[in-house]
Each structure stands twice: as C-alpha cells, then as structure tokens.
Amino acid sequence: MRVAVLLKDRCQPRKCNQECIKFCPRVRAGVPETIFMGQEGKPVISEELCIGCGICINKCPFDAIRIIGLPEELDQDLTHQYGENAFRLFRLPIPRTGIATGILGPNGIGKTTALRILSGEERPNLGDYDDPPGWDKVLDNYAGTETGRYLKRVADGDLRSATKPQYVDQLPKVVKGKVRDLLESVDERGELSEWVPRLNLDNALRRDMSELSGGELQRVAIAATLMKDADVYFFDEPSSYLDIHERLRIARVIKELSEKKQVLVIEHDLALLDFLCENVHLMYGTEGAYGVVVPAKAVRHAINIYLDGFLKEENIRFRDSAIEFTEHPPRNTAAMTELLDFPAMKKDFGPFKLEVGAGTIHHAEVVGILGPNATGKTTFVKMLAGVLKPDEGKLDAEIKVSYKPQYIKTDFEGTLQELIYTETPQLYSDSFLKAEVTRPLALDALKDKKVSRLSGGELQRVAVAMCLARDAQLYLLDEPSAYLDSNQRMECAKTIRRVMEKSGRSALIVDHDVYFIDMLADSLMIFGGDPGKHGIAQGPYDLRQGMNRFLKDVDVTFRRDQETHRPRVNKPGSRLDREQRAAGEYYYAVRGEA
Incomplete structure (x- = not known):
C-alpha cells in the first residue's frame, strides 16, 4: 500500500521549477497523470500510478513530498483522510471504564484528530473525503467491534464528553473574565468547592484569566474539565507547565476519575504516563502524512516498545535506534577542573525572596535543576546569566554565558533559515554543530517555514539549537523539554549531553521531566521553600544524592x-x-x- 502526501504548507510552486513533475520517470515515459498540477495550483500525485522511486522527494527543493510504503492490511483500517494527498489516520484508540488509557506517540500523527472523532466533533470518513459516509455506513464498517460499540454511542448522541485542550496558553484569548466566573459556569457536578483546594486554585479565583501563569492556566483547564458531567474525559497533555509535585497530584486525581468514568490521556512525560495509566495505545507514523494507532498494551510493555523503537506484531521499526538509560555512577568531581564557584546569594523581590547556597560548577558538567514552580529556579538562572543582579553575593568570575529563557518569544518576520543566518549562521556552516545540533533537532525540515508559523515544539527546538550554537563556557537552558513530544525530548537531552561532552563546556538545565533530567545530568541543584514566597536552593549534589533529596520531598x-x-x-x-x-x-x- 503506497501513501503519497503533499505538505501544502511547504509546497511553493511559484518558487520552484516543478521538479517533482519534470523528473518523474512515469511522466517522462508518457503517463502525465502520475503527477500533475491540480486546481489549487499545487501538484497532485496518483497513488495508483506512482512507482515509489522517491525521485520527486529528493528533487523537491522545499521537502514537501512524502511517499510511504505501508502494509497492505492497513488499507482496511483507514479511519479518516483530510483530502487527496493529505493526512490520514488508521484505527482509533478506545477508552475503557475502570482504568486510565494513555496515548503515546510523536507530534503531528493524528492524536488530536483521534480525540475529535471520539468526542463527536468529527465523523470518520473512512478515506472517502469527496463523499463522506453517514453514520450508518461508518457503523457497518466497525460492526461487531469495540470501536463500533463506542461510535454507536457517539452517533446516537448517547455519549457526553469533556476535553482538556492541549494549548492552555491560548485560553486567555478565547475565555475572558475572572477564574471563579469561568469555573462556576462549567460546574455541572457542583464540585467547585472540592477542586479549588485540591488543585491549589484558591489564589487564582479572584484573578482574571489573562493574569494567570502557564501552570495556573493548566490547573484551571483541568478543573473545568473535571467539573463537567460527562461519560468520557479526554486530557490532552495535562502535565505542561506543571512541576513534578503538581504532575503527581494531577495524576492521582485523573486515576480517581478513571475508576468510574472512561478516561483517555495524551502525555509525553513517560514517568507520569507510567504512573497514571494501566494501558497505552502507541502511535507511529510520519508527521503531517499519516498516523497508525496500535491496539492497547500494558503500560510497561508499551513504553518499553516505544523506547526500543520496534513493533514486533506489525514488523515496523519507527525509530532508527533504541533509546537507552544508564545507571549513573557518581562522578569524581575532585578530578574535574572548576569552571565557576558561585557564592551564597540572595534576591529580594518584596513578596518573594530567594536564598542560594554556595556551589561549584565544573568543566564538561551538566547540572540539572529540579524543584516546585515559583521557588526561584528561573531567577537563579537569570542571575548567573547576568540578566538579574543578586542583592547579596557577587559573581566574581567573568565567564561567557548562553541563555535560553523559559518563555520563547520572537517577532522575526522571515523564515527560519533567514533567522539562523542572521543570529547563528554557524548552525549551517560549522561541521560539528551541523552534525551534533542541526540534524538531531531536525531544523533543516523547518528552514523554509515562517518563524511566526512555527509551533511551540518547533520554536523550542530552534531556541535550544541557537543557544547551543553560541560561543560560551556555560549554557543555561530553562525548560528545554516544554512542547516537545517524548521522542524529541530524548533527542534534545542526548544533543545537549553530546555537545557538552565533546566541547568540554558546561550546562545548567531547569526542567520538570525526570526522564529528561536522568538522561543528561551529572549532578543536581534542588530548589524548595514556600512557593511564591520564599525559595531555597542547595547543591549541586551528585545525581543520586540530589534525586534522593528531591524525591523524598516529593514523597515518591x-x-x-x-x-x-x-x-x-x-x-x-x-x-x-x-x-x-x-x-x-x-x-x-x-x-x-x-
């Protein structure tokens, strides 16, 4: 079974010579119907006539074509297709009462499409996008299956759903007013008084939605979903912006809900997914081209398959090599040369005070930073970066610092390629950076995209790459895993680690993903105190000692x-x-x- 996909946002016929048509061997042999210009002014590829030679893929200057060979059996499992040479989804995940079911897979392969179908927002067209079938034909297609029984409830209007959206940072643009007013308007179960304290929203109730932090917006969105009276609940990336304390609290709440309701969770934090879900549907595919849902497996087995990258039942390898974890032996810091001795420091903002104990960062060392939100992690990083000055304690060492902030904003109007040539051209010219940063973070595929059109995950990869490309002795990266899917997080961790090891440079990494920190850190700084009022920072400790201190505080x-x-x-x-x-x-x- 051959799938031909045109990524229309990349295809630019006015800027090319239509190489995909000119060099197609079938067209040159007198079969022009193989690939031709359609009514929209963009190429149309016949999947029946295409021989899968791949010449059009290699000749396209904008990397806009995908020709993919899939098992013939999948042809019977086509659930939805958005148009000719457009994205298609095979199979659906199914939530079950009594357990939380997870979905694990890369960005851009149809997880959100699946949720839209399961919630009734979209009817599956079974690949017939020109003449979409009615519910009768859809239900006939799934007759006698668990999917069919679920979709019948959707078709009959007998299934109420509630969805926690993925991008909670967009909520203030569509929801105006006070938090209390929003929550009261959606409280169909009369549980406002229960969820406000459990989700730590007391201080947010009187504030406007536009004034909330990312973590507060996430907790408000989760509370609003929990208070709806529904049969099935969908949580799309519920851990974003939350620290590990909050993530585990949310996981316990969702597990409780799943005991009496159907719950489906999309999550990229593998430790959280492992803790929260009993079963997991893996998904594989090609971003923007197709996605395949794998039947549910026990969570441990599913995550291990995901890390290995090979799906035995379908004989599919969806990753070039397995992702490996190691049990870090303590590093002999006595044999390492010191890069920076920072003194005990204090910073007083009035309502919030930060105290940092003295510590040492060594050459070629990666220091992870863990702790609750609002305890001063970003403030500490900004003091080291020179963005903020401490009120007490002075950094004597003059070292070059490269800093990636937590919130990435850009008003650059050109393409990514133009931005990189303007800011960090070495990402394209330096052979070390091309091999160790540009390729692993998959920036070449984005080069012709407008910076303003980049997704959160794409912008994150760009920001990490540009930070690593600058000439510095110390690299400070604040939440580099945010918006990245699980695979991208692991690749990002390996990239940072490799660059530090091979260049002899050092890095401080603030993040909430335990897998991410475990993969790249040699040592840890631990932040604690009273969030929003008083932060206390200690370390660096060796990784095992630091994790023990941190997890004891988390109580896990x-x-x-x-x-x-x-x-x-x-x-x-x-x-x-x-x-x-x-x-x-x-x-x-x-x-x-x-």
Missing part, C-alpha cells in the same frame, strides 16, 4: 526497569516503595522487580 520512590533501566514510579505502599523508603533510596533500588 523510583525504581529502575530491568529491561530498559528507565526510572519508574513505585506504587505507593508497595513492597519496593516501603523497602526503598526504609533504606533512604528514593531514586532507584539497586535490586528489585521491574
């Missing part, structure tokens, strides 16, 4: 999966949880069942 223990060595959250009160707490080993057990 981790173990290592025996197969992949990835960190896994222990079930509270389980034998391993009790044993590790007694031994003071919150980070991972030296031995134990996975």
Whole structure:
C-alpha cells in the first residue's frame, strides 16, 4: 500500500521549477497523470500510478513530498483522510471504564484528530473525503467491534464528553473574565468547592484569566474539565507547565476519575504516563502524512516498545535506534577542573525572596535543576546569566554565558533559515554543530517555514539549537523539554549531553521531566521553600544524592526497569516503595522487580 502526501504548507510552486513533475520517470515515459498540477495550483500525485522511486522527494527543493510504503492490511483500517494527498489516520484508540488509557506517540500523527472523532466533533470518513459516509455506513464498517460499540454511542448522541485542550496558553484569548466566573459556569457536578483546594486554585479565583501563569492556566483547564458531567474525559497533555509535585497530584486525581468514568490521556512525560495509566495505545507514523494507532498494551510493555523503537506484531521499526538509560555512577568531581564557584546569594523581590547556597560548577558538567514552580529556579538562572543582579553575593568570575529563557518569544518576520543566518549562521556552516545540533533537532525540515508559523515544539527546538550554537563556557537552558513530544525530548537531552561532552563546556538545565533530567545530568541543584514566597536552593549534589533529596520531598520512590533501566514510579505502599523508603533510596533500588 503506497501513501503519497503533499505538505501544502511547504509546497511553493511559484518558487520552484516543478521538479517533482519534470523528473518523474512515469511522466517522462508518457503517463502525465502520475503527477500533475491540480486546481489549487499545487501538484497532485496518483497513488495508483506512482512507482515509489522517491525521485520527486529528493528533487523537491522545499521537502514537501512524502511517499510511504505501508502494509497492505492497513488499507482496511483507514479511519479518516483530510483530502487527496493529505493526512490520514488508521484505527482509533478506545477508552475503557475502570482504568486510565494513555496515548503515546510523536507530534503531528493524528492524536488530536483521534480525540475529535471520539468526542463527536468529527465523523470518520473512512478515506472517502469527496463523499463522506453517514453514520450508518461508518457503523457497518466497525460492526461487531469495540470501536463500533463506542461510535454507536457517539452517533446516537448517547455519549457526553469533556476535553482538556492541549494549548492552555491560548485560553486567555478565547475565555475572558475572572477564574471563579469561568469555573462556576462549567460546574455541572457542583464540585467547585472540592477542586479549588485540591488543585491549589484558591489564589487564582479572584484573578482574571489573562493574569494567570502557564501552570495556573493548566490547573484551571483541568478543573473545568473535571467539573463537567460527562461519560468520557479526554486530557490532552495535562502535565505542561506543571512541576513534578503538581504532575503527581494531577495524576492521582485523573486515576480517581478513571475508576468510574472512561478516561483517555495524551502525555509525553513517560514517568507520569507510567504512573497514571494501566494501558497505552502507541502511535507511529510520519508527521503531517499519516498516523497508525496500535491496539492497547500494558503500560510497561508499551513504553518499553516505544523506547526500543520496534513493533514486533506489525514488523515496523519507527525509530532508527533504541533509546537507552544508564545507571549513573557518581562522578569524581575532585578530578574535574572548576569552571565557576558561585557564592551564597540572595534576591529580594518584596513578596518573594530567594536564598542560594554556595556551589561549584565544573568543566564538561551538566547540572540539572529540579524543584516546585515559583521557588526561584528561573531567577537563579537569570542571575548567573547576568540578566538579574543578586542583592547579596557577587559573581566574581567573568565567564561567557548562553541563555535560553523559559518563555520563547520572537517577532522575526522571515523564515527560519533567514533567522539562523542572521543570529547563528554557524548552525549551517560549522561541521560539528551541523552534525551534533542541526540534524538531531531536525531544523533543516523547518528552514523554509515562517518563524511566526512555527509551533511551540518547533520554536523550542530552534531556541535550544541557537543557544547551543553560541560561543560560551556555560549554557543555561530553562525548560528545554516544554512542547516537545517524548521522542524529541530524548533527542534534545542526548544533543545537549553530546555537545557538552565533546566541547568540554558546561550546562545548567531547569526542567520538570525526570526522564529528561536522568538522561543528561551529572549532578543536581534542588530548589524548595514556600512557593511564591520564599525559595531555597542547595547543591549541586551528585545525581543520586540530589534525586534522593528531591524525591523524598516529593514523597515518591523510583525504581529502575530491568529491561530498559528507565526510572519508574513505585506504587505507593508497595513492597519496593516501603523497602526503598526504609533504606533512604528514593531514586532507584539497586535490586528489585521491574
């Protein structure tokens, strides 16, 4: 089965010589119907006539064509297609009562499309985009299946759904007014008084939506979803903007809900997904071209398959190599040369005060920074970067710093290629950076895209790359995993790690994803205190000591999966949880069942 996809946002016929048509061997052999200019002024590719040679892919100057070979069996599983040579989705995930079901896969392969179909916002067309079938034909197609039984409830209007949207930072643009007014308007279950304290929203109730931080917007969106009286609940990336304390709190709340309702969760934080869900649907595909939903598997098995990158049942390899985790031995810092000794520092903003203990950063060291939101992590990074000056304590060392802020904003009007040539042309000219940064972060595929049109994840990859490209001794990256899918997070972590090891430079990384920090950090700084009022920073500690301190405060223990060595959250009160707490080993057990 051959799938031909034209990425219309990349295709620019006025700026090319129609190489896809001119060099097509079938067209040159006298079969012009193979690929021709359609009514929209863009190429149309016949999947029946295409021989899959790939010449059009290589000749297209804008990387706008995808020709993909898929198993013939999938032809019977086509759920939805948006048009000729357009994105298509195969199969659907199905939520089940009594457990939380997860969806795990890259961005741009149809997870949100699946939610729209399951919530009744869109009717599946089974690939017939010119003459979409009615519900009768759709239900006949799925007769006798679990998917069919679910869709019948959707078709009959017998299924109420509630969806927590993905991009909560866009909420203030569509929802105006006070938080209390919003929550009261959606409280169909009379549970406002329960969810406000449980989701720590007391201080947000009297404020306007436009005044909320990203974390507050996320918690408001989750509360609004929970208070709706529905049969099935969809949570699209509920961990964004939340620290690990908040993520685990939200996970417990969603698990409670799943005991009596159907719950489906899209999540890229693998530790959270592992803790929250019993079953997971993997998804694979090509961004913007197609997506395939894999039947649900037990969460441990699903995540391990995802990390390995090979789906045995369908004989599909969706990643070139497996993602590996290692049990970090403590580094001998005595043998490492010091880059920066920072003194004890204080910063007083009036309502908020930050105290930082003295510490040392070494050459070629990656220091992770963990802690609750609003405890001064970004303030500390800004003091090291010279953006803010401490009220007490002075940084004597003169070192060159490259800084990627938490919130990325740009008003650049040109393409990404133009931005890079203006700001960091070395990403294209330096062979080391091209191999270690530009390619792994997949920037070439974005080069002709307007910067203003980049998604949050695309903009994040660009910001990380530009930060790493600058000539500096210390690289400060504030939440580099935000907006990235699981695969992109792992690639980003490996990229940062490789650059520091090979260049002998050092980095400080603020993030809330435990997998991400575990993959790249040598040591940890731990932030605590009273969020929004008083922050206290300590360290750096070696990774194991730092994780033990941090996880003890979070009140959760981790173990290592025996197969992949990835960190896994222990079930509270389980034998391993009790044993590790007694031994003071919150980070991972030296031995134990996975």
